[in-house]
Amino acid sequence: MPRLTPPAPGIDSAGAPPAARFSGPLRKRSLLLSIWPFVALAIVQTVLAISSLHILGAMRAFSSGESQWSKGQKDATYALARYAVSGDAAAYEQFHQGLHIPMSDMQARLMLEDRGYAARPQASLLLLQGHNEPEEINALIWLTVYFKHTESIGQLLARWRDSDEPLQELQNLAGDIYACLQLAPPTPAQKQSWLAQINSLQIQLSEAERAFNKVLGDTSRALNAWLWSINIGIAVAMLSLLMGHTWRLQRKTARAEDALDLVSERASTTLAAIGEAVITTDAAGHVMYMNRAAEELLGMSLEQLVTCELVQHMHAPPLVTDRDKPGVAPLVQTAISETLRGHEYPRDTIFRLYDAQFHLREVRLAFTPIGDHTGTTEAVWVLHDVSQEQSYIRELAWQATHDQLTGLINRYEFERLLGVLLARNQQSDLPSAGNAIMYLDLDQFKVINDTAGHIAGDAMLRAISAMLQRCLRTGDVLARVGGDEFAILLTDCAFGEAQRIAEQIRDAAQNVRIQWGERSLSAGISIGLVKLAAPLATVEEVLRVADMASYGAKQRGRNTVYAYDPGVDQEIARYVGEMEWVERIKAALERGHFCLYAQTIGALNTTADDIAGGGLHIEVQIRMRLPDGNIISPVLFIPAAERYGLMPMVDRWVVKQSLRTLAHLQKSGQVPAISCCAINLSGTSLGDERLLGFLQEQIALHAVDPGTLCFEITETAAITHLPNAIRLVKALKALGCRFSMDDFGAGVSSFSSLKNLPVDFLKIDGAIVADMLNEPAHRAMVDAINHLGHALGMRTIAEFASTPEIVETLRSMGIDYAQGYAVGRPQPFSHPAAEAFPV
Known part of the structure; x- marks a missing residue:
């Protein structure tokens, strides 16, 4: 739940304002904030007391250890004296037992001084062997490691070190005595000497013991006095601080209570005035x-x-x-x-x-x-x-999903509902009566807007909207998806019933009229009806097909219904396929997925070879490379490019790449050299007034010999754009370029147009050449075109020369050049080698 802070004031049972109930917690908080110095001092004093006890315990451990060490060394000297006099092995064993205590303590101290706290495990074992109390060992190690550089502990350890040399000498003397006794009985003089040495070492050890005890006592007394002074000082400071803070706390608490009462009064006034x-x-x-x-x-x-x-x-x-x-x-x-x-x-x-x-x-x-x-x-x-x-x-949500003019849902909401329906149908295993979508486009609506104004157009849209709602069933979805476009989603509706509803809407639309001044306005309607069935699976696919169906209805004369069933009708599928190719073509231009191939055009006689320049005569052809590496023929994508106006971009790409490659080959000294390179220009490009300037710019940019260039234009394109074609041919021929009339004979040939187009080569359509051996009429056409071309001073090229028999027939007929698989297959044109274009 949401929480409101601070809460609103009320009235308690005693009649006091609610703010008074907060004074207790506020005082406690203020008190805690004020006494934190005391808490800090108490913590310091506690830590100091614990440390003091620890230090004192460590000093006690030193004292206890010293008594064990002193007793051990005394026992060792007495036992060694008895052994020197009597040679008793038991006395010698007692000597070692006694000496082991101070020696263990000494070894532990040396390890701690050398390695610090890292030697704790080994030092603990040695101190246990030195008869130190187990609970005091940690304190003894702590004091030795961390305070060995202080003056007091440093002096204490120095006095301990004074006993190291006498103990070592005592141990060495015992070894000498033992060795002598093993060889022969000692003389009285030897015994007397040994006893004198033992007595001397005993005196040294006793002096070291007294010095150690004196330093230990002085250190303990000084430490005790120092700890007492610190504790007393902290206690006095705490009392003084407590008195001062108590006085300030009382004053602060009084001021806080006054301020809280004032805030409570202001809060009550504010709450009374606010609108909530x-x-x-x-x-x-x-x-x-x-x-x-x-x-x-x-x-x-x-x-x-x-x-x-x-x-x-x-x-x-x-x-x-x-x-x-x-x-x-x-x-x-x-x-x-x-x-x-x-x-x-x-x-x-x-x-x-x-x-x-x-x-x-x-x-x-x-x-x-x-x-x-x-x-x-x-x-x-x-x-x-x-x-x-x-x-x-709610109003904004409605506006986001509805059209304000007609009150219908808009395109976004319609697409959402369509997506929900498609997803439900894909997930459901139950059979459905069927679903369909209608895309409606008003006919000549622009005329109403242009002649009567947009207000009249809006009135017509509202009238059409009302008519559509009357024609639909309960549960059908109607939306305005564009300026004069509507969409209808028919759920649980057989396709035959959907066609009946579409025809009913078309008939009703003819009766919709609005009176606008003295004019009676009406508008027909073109309907694209699409059955929602496989392979239509996404919203984008469905709307694209529906839009194309509506376009198909307009192409059939408007005011009609075009019904599309994906399982029966293939025309829309062809449109969809072309649109997919359009996207692929655009992507190929942007990402460099196009590539060039070149096919040899072979001379069939010596004269033709000389006219071509004596080198390679090739035609550049475009291909598309798919992401998986496959190469796609232009037959698959050129129709879509021509239909949707992409050929100018494709032609310009081909020209740029061809000239760049030719420039590279001419500079590298390609052998044999390319003497004639044919490049195709589409009809759409011929109609572009800027094409000539582009070609001249590219030829100059790449410094290609214009005499090696031959531009191919189709017969149909030349006739359609004859003025532009004539101007282009004449301008480029003035630079030295040559021209070829492609696919001659494929359409309605205009022999008179050849007089106005001074082309150099006349290419006979491959469809005629391919069947000329089996079709006498085709052979006659080839022969006639050949004679016509020669009569006009042109050289002829026969396409689709796929077999050696066709090539020989063409040669016998006097055809100048042949192009086809029998002459040479297309090869990549990026960096061609000489053997790439066999003749």
């Missing part, structure tokens, strides 16, 4: 406080409602409405009751509230509990009126 309803209740929901806005909302004063249960005095709905059905926003009464019982609502929940005039309002409810360690004692409710805001949101 603020109500305070106890834990059971009985009213304790209301501001003026709450009194106006409920139509009752605080005096009337105080101690009364809030939900019992809020206005109930005057009548049962649709809003009271399951799923709609709950009433505020319900929310308050359930919240007091522990149920929580999301922060953005909208509730319904009926004011004193029984007008419905939409509100957000903020709830803040007030309580102590025993639980919730009071609750603060804030009712924020969001009726106008929600109205704006």
Whole structure:
């Protein structure tokens, strides 16, 4: 649930303002903030006391260890003296047992001084062997490692080191005595010497012991005095600080209470003036406080409602409405009751509230509990009126999904509903009666806008919209998806029934007329009807096909219905395929997926070879390379490029790449050299006034010999764009370029047009050449075109020369050149080698 902080003030049982109830917690918090220095000093003193005890324990460990060390060395000297006199092996063993104690302590000290705390495990074992108390060993190691550089502990360790040399000498002396006794009995003089040495070492060890005890006592007394001084100082500081902070705390607390009383008074005044309803209740929901806005909302004063249960005095709905059905926003009464019982609502929940005039309002409810360690004692409710805001949101949501002119849903909402239907059909295993979509386009609507104005056009759209709604069944979806375009989604509708509805709409549209001044305006309608069936699976595919079906209806004379069933009709599928090729062509131009191939044009006689320049005579052809590496023939994508106006871009790409490659080959000294390179120009490019300037610019840019260039134009394109074609041919021939008339004989040949087009080569259409051996008429046409070309001073080229028999026949007929698989297959033209174009 949302929480409101701070809560609104109320009136407690003692009559004090609610702000007074906050003074206790505020004082506690202020007190805690004020006494933190004392807590810090107490922590310091505690740490110091623990450290003091630890240090004193360590000093006690030194004292205890020294007594064990002293006793051990004394036992060792006495036992060694007895052994020197008597040679008793038991005395010698007692010597080692006694000496082991101080030697173990010495070895532990040396390891700690050398390796520090890392030697703790080994040092602990040695100190245990030195008869030190196990619980004191850690303290002894800690003091030795971390305080060995201090003056006191440093002196203590120095006095301990004074015993290292006598102990080592005592051990060496014992070894000498043992060796002598093993060889022969000692003389009295030897015994006397040994006893004198033992006595001397005993004196040295006793002096080291006394010096160690003196330093140990001095250090303990100094440390004790130092610790007492620090503890007393901290205690005095704490008392002084406590007195000063107590006095300041009292003054600060008094000022805080005064300020809190002032804030409480201001808060009460503010709550009384704000526009949101603020109500305070106890834990059971009985009213304790209301501001003026709450009194106006409920139509009752605080005096009337105080101690009364809030939900019992809020206005109930005057009548049962649709809003009271399951799923709609709950009433505020319900929310308050359930919240007091522990149920929580999301922060953005909208509730319904009926004011004193029984007008419905939409509100957000903020709830803040007030309580102590025993639980919730009071609750603060804030009712924020969001009726106008929600109205704006609903209006914006409607505008986002509807057309303001007609009130129909718009394209975005229609696409969403269509997507839901397609997804449901794909997931459902149950058979369906069928679904269909209609795409409707008004005929000659632009004429109405241009002649009568857009206001008249809007009136016509509203009239058409009303007519369409009358013609549809319950459950059908109608949308305005464009300026004069509508779409209809027919659900659970057989395709035959959908066709009947489409015809009904078309007939009804003919009767829609609006009177505009003295004119009676009408508009027909073209309908594209599409059955929603495989392979149409996405919204994009369906709308594209529906748009094409509508276009097909217009092409059939307008005011018609074009019904498309994906399983039967293939015409739209062809349009879809072409549109896919359009996207592929655009992508190929942008990403460089086109490539060039070249096919040899072979001379069939010596004269023709000389005219071609004596080198390679080739025709450049375009291919498309797919991402998987496959090469696509132009037969698959050129028709789509021609239909949708992409050929100028394709032609310009071919020209640029061809000239770039030719320039490279001419500079690299290609052998044999390319003496004639034919490049195709489409009819659309011929109609472009800027083509000539582009070709001249590219020839100059790449510095290609114009005499090696031959531009191929088709007969049909030349006739269609004859003025431009003549101008282009003459201008480029002036530079030295040559021209070829491609596919001559494929269309309605205009022999007279050849007089106006001074082309150099006449290419006979391959469809005629391919069947000339089997079709006498085709052979006669080839022969006639050949004679015509020669008569006009042109050289002839026969396409589709696929077999050696055709080539020989062409040679015998006097054809100048042949092009086809029997002469040479197309080869990549990026960096061709000489053997790439066999003749």
